[in-house]
Amino acid sequence: MNAPLPHAEHAAVAPSITNPMLHPMVDPKLPERSPAMCIARGDGVYVFDEAGKRYLDTVASLWNVNVGHNRPEIRAAIVAQLDKLAYYSTFVNTTNAPAAELATRLMAMFAPEKMARVMFSSGGSDAVETAIKLARQYWKLEGHADRVKILSLKLGYHGVHFGGASANGNPLFRVAYEPLMPGFFQVEGPYAYRNPWGATSEEQLLAFSLAELERTIQYQGPSTIAAFMAEPVQGAGGVIVPPAGYWAGMRRILDQYGILLISDEVVTGFGRIGSLCGARAWGVAPDIMAMAKGINSGYVPLGATLLNDRVANAWKRDHPLAAVMHGYTYSGHPLACAAANANLDIVVAEDLPGNAAAVGTYMMGRLREFDRYPMVGDIRGKGLMAALELVKDRSTKQPLLMAEAPAQKLVQVARDAGAIVRIQGNRLIISPPLVFTRAHVDEMVAILHTAVAQAQAAAG
Numbered sequence: 060m061n062a063p064l065p066h067a068e069h070a071a072v073a074p075s076i077t078n079p080m081l082h083p084m085v086d087p088k089l090p091e092r093s094p095a096m097c098i099a100r101g102d103g104v105y106v107f108d109e110a111g112k113r114y115l116d117t118v119a120s121l122w123n124v125n126v127g128h129n130r131p132e133i134r135a136a137i138v139a140q141l142d143k144l145a146y147y148s149t150f151v152n153t154t155n156a157p158a159a160e161l162a163t164r165l166m167a168m169f170a171p172e173k174m175a176r177v178m179f180s181s182g183g184s185d186a187v188e189t190a191i192k193l194a195r196q197y198w199k200l201e202g203h204a205d206r207v208k209i210l211s212l213k214l215g216y217h218g219v220h221f222g223g224a225s226a227n228g229n230p231l232f233r234v235a236y237e238p239l240m241p242g243f244f245q246v247e248g249p250y251a252y253r254n255p256w257g258a259t260s261e262e263q264l265l266a267f268s269l270a271e272l273e274r275t276i277q278y279q280g281p282s283t284i285a286a287f288m289a290e291p292v293q294g295a296g297g298v299i300v301p302p303a304g305y306w307a308g309m310r311r312i313l314d315q316y317g318i319l320l321i322s323d324e325v326v327t328g329f330g331r332i333g334s335l336c337g338a339r340a341w342g343v344a345p346d347i348m349a350m351a352k353g354i355n356s357g358y359v360p361l362g363a364t365l366l367n368d369r370v371a372n373a374w375k376r377d378h379p380l381a382a383v384m385h386g387y388t389y390s391g392h393p394l395a396c397a398a399a400n401a402n403l404d405i406v407v408a409e410d411l412p413g414n415a416a417a418v419g420t421y422m423m424g425r426l427r428e429f430d431r432y433p434m435v436g437d438i439r440g441k442g443l444m445a446a447l448e449l450v451k452d453r454s455t456k457q458p459l460l461m462a463e464a465p466a467q468k469l470v471q472v473a474r475d476a477g478a479i480v481r482i483q484g485n486r487l488i489i490s491p492p493l494v495f496t497r498a499h500v501d502e503m504v505a506i507l508h509t510a511v512a513q514a515q516a517a518a519g
């Protein structure tokens with residue numbers, strides 16, 4: 060049998076099956092050992108279990124409930140739409156009012172990026188898949204059918220469909236599902252804490268990582284590459300924040316070789332790192348954006364793939380392959396789009412990108428306090444997106460994994476103290492609702508101090 064992958068969460072013993080549900084991202088034997096935590100209710104930045112115990116949601120469920128739980132405005136929009144029409148397809152040439160409104164609104168929001176078209180779907184993996192397929196179709200319409208390869212970053216996460224999984228840069232999401240798709244290649248990214256070049260400054264890291272990107276492009280052959288796809292801040296990979304010049308430098312290199320830039324904005328879209336989209340935070344306009352999560356804060360599943368005018372214009376010409384033979388039964392779902400319109404009203408009215416920037420700066424300041432615990436090897440983040448990287452030994456940087464006793468203790472102590480915290484691999488991920496205040500940060504930090512101190516005592 061193969062050795063377990065280093066960051067996968069495994070259970071040692073197989074108990075009898077009592078829970079028929081396969082939970083995502085875990086060996087099914089693990090949830091069998093203890094009953095699943097059942098979340099019964101939500102209110103703002105808090106959720107409640109069935110016994111009524113309250114928890115601060117430090118991860119906005121899955122980086123997505125950005126406006127907070129149970130907002131009456133979104134409920135009202137969904138109910139109003141439900142009273143008119145729960146669902147009708149948008150295939151071929153049918154539309155519905157919430158979908159049409161949302162499409163227009165997104166074009167206005169992302170006018171600085173020159174976005175011109177949007178295709179809706181049911182989530183982030185769908186949005187990524189749509190981006191990859193339309194990028195390939197674009198090149199066929201442009202008369203470059205040989206431009207098919209997709210480059211992405213190691214430790215990048217682009218969802219679970221076969222295109223996204225083939226672009227993912229972490230073996231955890233790949234090995235069990237191989238063979239993946241041909242034509243996908245991952246480039247070493249600018250991960251300061253564990254970079255393979257021994258770079259010790261931002262300038263060095265920037266130079267090494269951009270050189271690596273350009274070398275890969277030249278090695279693969281620029282005329283065979285359709286697109287480069289990346290997250291503005293790598294989320295599931297461990298909240299890896301690139302050096303300030305990385306996105307601009309990367310865009311320059313892509314432009315030099317005519318390669319499309321797909322920004323995977325599934326986490327960073329709609330404010331999380333302090334601007335309406337993540338690429339904008341780096342001063343870069345992508346060609347294609349994959350969005351989901353914060354588009355309607357998870358009230359109803361929804362994804363969106365936006366194309367800029369350069370890409371959209373390819374469909375203006377007559378071509379035998381011009382029909383978009385892609386789309387989902389739930390593309391433009393009226394309830395999801397109604398929820399998105401109400402959600403985006405809140406994002407704008409409450410300036411959630413601005414709040415994420417301001418409260419995020421305060422949060423990062425407070426998180427620096429965790430430097431006092433030897434098990435916290437690195438502290439990093441941008442806006443309301445942060446990670447504490449847990450290690451057994453600061454000098455070797457050996458990861459302290461989620462499945463190990465001190466990390467389990469951390470999660471349990473935090474939960475007992477009233478906060479849901481998430482450790483992924485060896486990174487404690489912090490991605491609260493964007494309506495977080497400084498007081499919420501203080502509440503979270505106080506609980507984390509208790510939890511990390513006890514975990515540190517357990518780690519020795």
Ligand SMILES: Cc1ncc(COP(=O)(O)O)c(C=O)c1O
Nearest residue numbers: 182183184216217218323325326
């Ligand atoms: C950057 C990124 N892309 C794509 C996805 C996939 O989204 P979904 O889980 O909605 O399919 C995720 C999910 O976390 C993500 O973080």
